[in-house]
Amino acid sequence: MHDRPNFVIFVPDQLRADAIGAFGNPHVHTPHIDALAARGTRFTNAYVQNPLCAPSRASLMTGLYPHTAGHRTQNHLVKPWEPNLLRTLKESGYHVTWAGMRGDLFAPGVTEASVHEHGFADPPTVHPHAGKAPDQWPGGDLWARVFYRGRVPDDDRIDVDEATVRTAEKWLAQPPAGPWVLFVPIVAPHPPFEAPEPWFSMYDRAAMPDPVAPAKDPDSEPAYMTAVRERYGLDRVTPELWREIVATYYGMVSRMDAHLGRVLAHVDDETTVTLFFADHGEYLGDHGLIEKWPTSMHSCVTRDPLIIAGGGLPGGQQSATMVELIDILPTVLELAGITTPHRHFGRSLLPVLRDPDAEHRTYAFTEGGFTIDEEHQLERAVFPYDLRAQLGQENPVLVGKVHAVRDREWSYVWRRYEPAELYHRATDPDERHNLIGRPEHADTAQRMHEALFTWLVDTTDVIPADTDPRLPDVVLPAPGGSFPVRAH
16 A cells, blocks of 8 residues: 555445446446456445435545535535545545536535646537526437436537546546545536437447336335325336336446546556445336435445445455444545544444455445424425425425434334335345334334434534634723723
């Protein structure tokens, strides 16, 4: 391990862990991600801390849970006074570059304080969602509500991801001399589900797996699941269309894999640590749903494809210990030889990188949603997220606060306004059979509930690093007086 390794942090958006060959998918073609996993460590039980983009990214960049500092919405980002991973690296002597401009992370002014360079060397010529409305959507309202667009022209247009990768390639051709960090946030495979050739036609639609079916008892599910199916009209989706969506998603994943390969072709694996992970996953038809939801706790949305490789770290490893994305911050800083300057809740993965059988965490936690009293702060969105926003405003219970805790075998979900859930992932990996209330599992539910309560107590807040004098001098006139009097 080099004293001051370089870092490439490659972050796709809305990537399911099980949509990668190295994580067990037999259909998808991801040779570059698989090669990265082969020369590093892949974590099979890594979980995000929130199912939405911005809260998840803010959490992993600060090492704080979303509830700790209020990073619980898409519009409450990392503030100028809050420490974050990129800023700590910059202030510790690293040259930090952000290729592209994928947001959902920093409030105004924080990007300037956290990185040296930001944006595109070759700007994109097309942007996501530009000029797209339901009546303009190919395939009409049904395609619009499953976020499916299909084949896009394979011409000279440069989308955001292609522009980001071109920027990374140009930067890596002449990187700075000192230790550096290259942050590469990618939009794919975030919807809309669309791909140019050859990616669009890469997969045989008939060979695609069918999505996980909804639970037989809808009363055992949280209410948002039925509400989304009904409002989006997802009963209109045929098995053929689901397979079409899956095939296109896999095409997007393979294109993203090729983008990763282009970046890593310019990277010295001996001197550079590469981190690959996503901010959250995607339903992709599982449970009869599409996209994600502010209170999604299913593993297809919350389990993450975390891989760490290079820089002299051992390769060919797999770890099944419980991991949270907030563990990325202390891991990178320890590899860089930097003392973390602020209190956080992440735990360095370096011991696991050295010994994949080492225990790291007993539990991994995810949270989401809001209280009914926060209804006025809920998302007000236009298409394509208009229906999601409408449902939450009409019935805030559908986005009510939720916390989930998992160990290697079980998932327990506590919802503020709805019954709890308990799933035995060892025999029910898709979390379709809610076992809450069954006497034979009462002890497990109680153990998980107590773990969740203890975690909430321990992580409610942090004591600020700076202290204040208990009796500061006060320079004000005394009551009834005409002259300032210094008094304690």
